[in-house]
Amino acid sequence: MPRWGMVIDLFRCIGCHACTYACKAENKTGKGVFWTFLYDYERGTYPNVTRTFLPILCMHCENTPCEQVCPSRATHKQADGIVAIDSDKCIRCKACMVACPYRARFENPEDAYPTTKGHPKQEHDTLRQPGLVEKCNFCKERIERGIAQGLTPGTEWDANPACVNACPVNARTFGDLNNPESEISRRIRSQRAELLHEEFGTRPSVFYIPVGKSWREE
Amino acid sequence: MGHESQTEWGWSIAIEIFCGGTAGGAYILSALPYLIFGSTIFLTGVVASLFLVCISVFVLIAESTSLRRVPRAFSNIKSPLTVGAISLSLFILFSTATVAIPHKGSATGALSIVVWLAVAASLLTIIYPGILMSFMKGIPLWGGSGPSFLLLSAALLSGSAVVTLAGGMGRLNFSLSQVTLWGLVIYGFFLFIFIVTGGRSSKTARISVQWLIKGNLFLLFMIGVIAMGWVVPFTLYIVGMVSSSPPLLHIGSCLILIGGILMRYSLMAAAVRMPLLSDDSITPTYWRYH
Numbered sequence: 001m002p003r004w005g006m007v008i009d010l011f012r013c014i015g016c017h018a019c020t021y022a023c024k025a026e027n028k029t030g031k032g033v034f035w036t037f038l039y040d041y042e043r044g045t046y047p048n049v050t051r052t053f054l055p056i057l058c059m060h061c062e063n064t065p066c067e068q069v070c071p072s073r074a075t076h077k078q079a080d081g082i083v084a085i086d087s088d089k090c091i092r093c094k095a096c097m098v099a100c101p102y103r104a105r106f107e108n109p110e111d112a113y114p115t116t117k118g119h120p121k122q123e124h125d126t127l128r129q130p131g132l133v134e135k136c137n138f139c140k141e142r143i144e145r146g147i148a149q150g151l152t153p154g155t156e157w158d159a160n161p162a163c164v165n166a167c168p169v170n171a172r173t174f175g176d177l178n179n180p181e182s183e184i185s186r187r188i189r190s191q192r193a194e195l196l197h198e199e200f201g202t203r204p205s206v207f208y209i210p211v212g213k214s215w216r217e218e
Numbered sequence: 219m220g221h222e223s224q225t226e227w228g229w230s231i232a233i234e235i236f237c238g239g240t241a242g243g244a245y246i247l248s249a250l251p252y253l254i255f256g257s258t259i260f261l262t263g264v265v266a267s268l269f270l271v272c273i274s275v276f277v278l279i280a281e282s283t284s285l286r287r288v289p290r291a292f293s294n295i296k297s298p299l300t301v302g303a304i305s306l307s308l309f310i311l312f313s314t315a316t317v318a319i320p321h322k323g324s325a326t327g328a329l330s331i332v333v334w335l336a337v338a339a340s341l342l343t344i345i346y347p348g349i350l351m352s353f354m355k356g357i358p359l360w361g362g363s364g365p366s367f368l369l370l371s372a373a374l375l376s377g378s379a380v381v382t383l384a385g386g387m388g389r390l391n392f393s394l395s396q397v398t399l400w401g402l403v404i405y406g407f408f409l410f411i412f413i414v415t416g417g418r419s420s421k422t423a424r425i426s427v428q429w430l431i432k433g434n435l436f437l438l439f440m441i442g443v444i445a446m447g448w449v450v451p452f453t454l455y456i457v458g459m460v461s462s463s464p465p466l467l468h469i470g471s472c473l474i475l476i477g478g479i480l481m482r483y484s485l486m487a488a489a490v491r492m493p494l495l496s497d498d499s500i501t502p503t504y505w506r507y508h
Binding site for chain 1: 226227278281282284287288290291292293294296297298299300303350353354355356357489491492494495
């Protein structure tokens with residue numbers, strides 16, 4: 001069984017927000033809802049200043065704090081490692097938003113589908129209601145569609161998450177963490193990718209290749 | 219390009235935690251004479267606690283904004299929220315039964331069982347928010363057992379204030395005002411410990427404490443929670459007990475309740491999240507987006 005994950009090379013990331021826009025276009029998220037987003041950090045003081053872009057998305061943790069607090073089991077972990085939300089079960093308590101230490105969850109502030117007359121019908125079959133909590137799901141529909149067509153997620157465009165495809169500098173790599181020969185596994189090993197806030201104990205499936213010194217040394 | 223952080227928990231959760239905890243405290247103190255001394259249950263206090271817990275449940279349902287989804291809150295027994303939903307439901311059930319069951323004759327055995335069950339449900343109702351807060355790994359201020367002890371002491375204190383206001387003075391065979399005074403001492407102790415330990419832990423927790431004692435939340439916390447919610451009631455209670463002046467005790471009780479709700483909101487508002495990069499990365503640019 002695959003375990004989907006991602007590795008993000010912070011040295012390559014140029015902060016263009018192509019991933020943010022691609023995600024919004026693919027998933028048609030509402031105003032103020034960002035399933036992936038870039039945080040922009042300045043470090044140091046003049047003249048020794050560096051700038052780091054930190055793409056954040058759902059980490060699809062193995063030890064999911066959001067799933068632990070969800071009273072309705074709307075948040076659940078799939079066998080392939082993707083942490084998904086069942087919108088029909090969400091009771092809008094927002095406990096998962098508070099529990100997520102990576103700020104990856106957002107409350108949908110409005111209908112994701114405009115109701116103005118003449119607007120073309122969207123391809124998604126579920127209308128997302130205001131108040132429901134959303135987050136990145138690794139574009140699981142794309143993955144499932146790709147697998148059904150015999151494609152390999154992580155290597156082929158139509159089976160990749162939209163953010164991975166959109167990145168102009170290939171900072172994001174997606175693939176099967178359980179396959180030691182996959183591109184993602186090789187990158188994690190060779191470039192010593194790390195986890196964000198490993199001390200939380202959440203065991204994320206998203207790895208980062210930090211700029212400069214290791215986060216473990218900070 | 220930045221984005222505004224969404225508001226997660228605010229006044230509604232503070233009101234829910236306040237009403238639920240106060241209801242639990244009020245019930246325990248109303249039933250205490252019956253459980254310990256075998257005297258009558260202070261039914262006015264029980265009714266007041268029932269009223270408060272119903273407000274708590276109403277606020278929770280209103281927050282959910284969809285009545286048909288509410289039963290799903292009972293689906294995950296491992297979630298503190300589900301435990302809270304169950305405890306609130308049981309508390310309503312058993313406190314209603316406390317009022318409904320005759321207090322004389324053959325029903326006294328059943329009443330005793332119901333009261334003990336209601337006390338257990340009350341304690342769960344008081345404790346579950348602190349347990350829920352300890353699950354939030356990204357908010358250092360809420361870590362550990364500090365919030366649980368603070369909310370427990372606050373709930374018993376505000377419960378005693380409610381019982382006092384409900385006419386507990388002179389109707390009970392133990393000194394409720396002494397209980398409230400001790401409640402103030404214990405609550406003050408846990409509040410002090412909470413602030414001191416928060417101020418000495420991670421940088422993020424220190425920022426939270428600074429917000430409370432000299433930052434954005436200074437007015438709310440230092441004036442509302444500490445001065446109005448603790449110092450003034452403490453003074454009023456001492457003066458009121460020495461001079462045997464019930465009005466002073468009632469005013470003190472009102473201030474305890476106001477301070478209690480402000481304390482719960484302060485806990486919500488002061489919840490600074492751990493920065494995504496190391497603490498050293500907290501710069502003006504960072505704060506623009508958070």
